[in-house]
Amino acid sequence: MSQCALEASGAKRIVGPPPWRAWWAVAIFCAAGILSFTDRQILSLLVDPLRAELRISDVQVSLLQGLAFSIIYSLAGLPLGRMADTLPRRAVMICGVVIWTLATVGCGLANSFSGLFAARLVVGVGEAALAPAAMAIIADIFPLHRRGTAIGLFLMGMMVGQGIALGIGGTLLALAQSGALPQVPLLSAFSPWRQVLLLLGPPGALVALLLLTVPEPARREPGKEAMSGNFSLRETLETFIQRRRVVLPLLGAMALMSAGDFSLLNWTPTVLSRIFHLGPGAIASFFGGAVIITGLIGTVAGGLVSDRLARSGGLPMRAKVAAVGAALALPGALIWTATSSVWVLLVFCVWSTFSSATATIGITAMQEAVPNAVRGVSIAAISFGNMFVGLGLGTLLTALLTDVVFVDSLAVAKSISIVAAVAGFLAVMLYVMSYREMERSL
Numbered sequence: 001m002s003q004c005a006l007e008a009s010g011a012k013r014i015v016g017p018p019p020w021r022a023w024w025a026v027a028i029f030c031a032a033g034i035l036s037f038t039d040r041q042i043l044s045l046l047v048d049p050l051r052a053e054l055r056i057s058d059v060q061v062s063l064l065q066g067l068a069f070s071i072i073y074s075l076a077g078l079p080l081g082r083m084a085d086t087l088p089r090r091a092v093m094i095c096g097v098v099i100w101t102l103a104t105v106g107c108g109l110a111n112s113f114s115g116l117f118a119a120r121l122v123v124g125v126g127e128a129a130l131a132p133a134a135m136a137i138i139a140d141i142f143p144l145h146r147r148g149t150a151i152g153l154f155l156m157g158m159m160v161g162q163g164i165a166l167g168i169g170g171t172l173l174a175l176a177q178s179g180a181l182p183q184v185p186l187l188s189a190f191s192p193w194r195q196v197l198l199l200l201g202p203p204g205a206l207v208a209l210l211l212l213t214v215p216e217p218a219r220r221e222p223g224k225e226a227m228s229g230n231f232s233l234r235e236t237l238e239t240f241i242q243r244r245r246v247v248l249p250l251l252g253a254m255a256l257m258s259a260g261d262f263s264l265l266n267w268t269p270t271v272l273s274r275i276f277h278l279g280p281g282a283i284a285s286f287f288g289g290a291v292i293i294t295g296l297i298g299t300v301a302g303g304l305v306s307d308r309l310a311r312s313g314g315l316p317m318r319a320k321v322a323a324v325g326a327a328l329a330l331p332g333a334l335i336w337t338a339t340s341s342v343w344v345l346l347v348f349c350v351w352s353t354f355s356s357a358t359a360t361i362g363i364t365a366m367q368e369a370v371p372n373a374v375r376g377v378s379i380a381a382i383s384f385g386n387m388f389v390g391l392g393l394g395t396l397l398t399a400l401l402t403d404v405v406f407v408d409s410l411a412v413a414k415s416i417s418i419v420a421a422v423a424g425f426l427a428v429m430l431y432v433m434s435y436r437e438m439e440r441s442l
Contacts, residue, residue: 016164017215022141024148025214029134031158032097032207036127036166037158039104039200040069043120046173049193064113068120074387076125081380082236085373089133090216094208100126101204108197109188131158131374131383139367139375140217145311147317147367152303152360159295159356160201172196188276203264219372236374245437246369247378250319251385253430254362257326257355258390260333260420260427263398265291268335268348271413276341287346294349297355306361318365322358323431326424329354333420335415344413351420361429369438394419 017025043050043064050056084092104121110116134154142150176192187195242249269287272278278286302325309317332351338344363382370378402408402414 002107014372017141017217021215022150025137025141026153028207028214029130029138029154030160031210032093032130032134033154033157034160035097035200035203035207036100036130039100039204040127042104042168043107043201045292046193049173049191053191053193054111055440056119060113064116064120069124070387070391072121072124073128073393077128077132077383077387078377080129081376081378082135082233084129084136084376084379085196085236088216089376090211090214090371092129092133093214094211096126096129097204097208097211098126099129100280101201101208104204105198105201108194121128128380128383132379135363135367135379136372136375137214137217140185140219140372141215144368145307148303148307148310148360148364149300150303151364151367152299152301155356155360155363156296156299159299160292172199175430193206235376239371239374240377241371246434246441247366248441249279249430249434249437250362250366250369251381253322253326253427253434254359254366254382255385255389256423256427256430257329257358257362258386259394259397260329260351260423261355262390262394262414263419263423264332264335264348264351265396267398267412267416269337271338271344271416272341274412275410276344278341286341290345290349291352294352295356298353299360301353302357302360303364305357306364315365315368316435318368318416319431319435319438322365323359323428323435325361326428326431329358330421330424330428333417333424335420336417338413351424358427365434396422 080092080096100123102117103126106119106122107116110119135151138150138154139147173192173196176195187198190198205389270282272283272287307320309321313320329348329351332354334348335344335347338347363379366378366382367375398412398415398419401418402412406414
């Protein structure tokens with residue numbers, strides 16, 4: 001019997017929340033995702049006033065933006081994923097939102113580099129709790145044929161957050177610098193960049209309250225009446241070892257696609273400015289808009305298409321569609337062929353659209369490939385790979401190729417193409433490996 005049939009038989013006995021409550025939960029998760037990316041990326045807009053007041057260097061600023069967040073986010077994700085598998089997931093998310101919101105306010109109160117670095121570490125800890133718990137809940141409140149769409153919408157909120165963060169932060173900073181913000185006694189005593197960070201506190205409190213309205217569903221397995229019990233740490237490790245032929249290729253494929261993502265996301269603006277001489281305003285408008293639009297289209301379309309095909313093909317079909325999506329993203333690696341800024345943006349849009357779709361499908365496949373009791377850990381493992389392989393290697397290898405191999409700052413587009421093409425090709429191979437193993441085992 002296929003997994004789809006198993007879930008269909010189990011769905012008659014397991015009653016979940018009504019559809020409107022399930023979609024309401026996804027809407028709240030989207031709001032939390034937008035807030036998390038705003039708090040995560042806000043420092044990129046506050047660099048100059050922050051440097052001037054704290055008297056820190058560009059290197060220290062880069063540590064605050066990258067290392068302070070990504071390292072702790074990756075490391076904290078695994079134990080927090082485990083908590084999402086063993087504790088009430090709604091409570092885990094609420095605690096995470098409260099922690100990262102207070103830490104963001106703490107960033108606005110910091111008076112030194114060390115204090116700001118410590119606050120950014122705590123932001124990373126709080127935000128690492130969101131995705132594992134949210135996706136584990138989504139997997140329990142939606143049937144198989146709706147799960148990919150729901151996960152895609154949640155990821156859409158996080159993708160949109162990357163662009164909205166720039167708009168929200170820029171608007172708040174402009175208002176603070178012009179003195180247009182309400183003259184609240186306590187707030188007006190702080191410098192503009194600090195006011196921006198402090199103003200992100202109330203939205204965090206609101207999101208935490210809204211999460212109280214999200215249902216905490218029973219943990220269930222396809223085709224089983226009883227909710228699944230918690231796994232011990234040993235059982236969790238044994239589960240991943242037993243399913244390694246499916247799980248490891250999925251993790252590797254998503255991490256490699258993430259390496260291409262971060263190579264393009266972090267270095268395409270450099271191509272536009274360094275080679276085609278676009279100003280920062282134009283880059284923010286056109287490139288930021290491209291990130292939002294392609295993220296919206298890719299995440300939603302990926303979920304819808306994979307859900308439709310999975311109705312007949314089950315779990316293996318998701319891996320097969322992910323392989324096709326990764327292959328269709330490969331032309332986006334040809335950024336070095338671009339002869340104009342418009343061509344650069346078009347090529348980027350090809351990669352970003354299909355990569356976003358593939359990410360949605362891959363995450364959904366992972367949620368269905370492992371038992372309920374380890375779904376939180378599986379999402380944390382995805383985040384771990386995406387941060388270290390994607391954000392770490394994808395960005396670093398591009399710079400090393402440009403500076404060490406080509407020794408030419410104008411070769412950055414060629415470096416992006418090499419990293420994205422190799423990463424994308426290997427991801428296709430890994431998705432195919434996972435698909436074949438799913439076919440064999442089912």
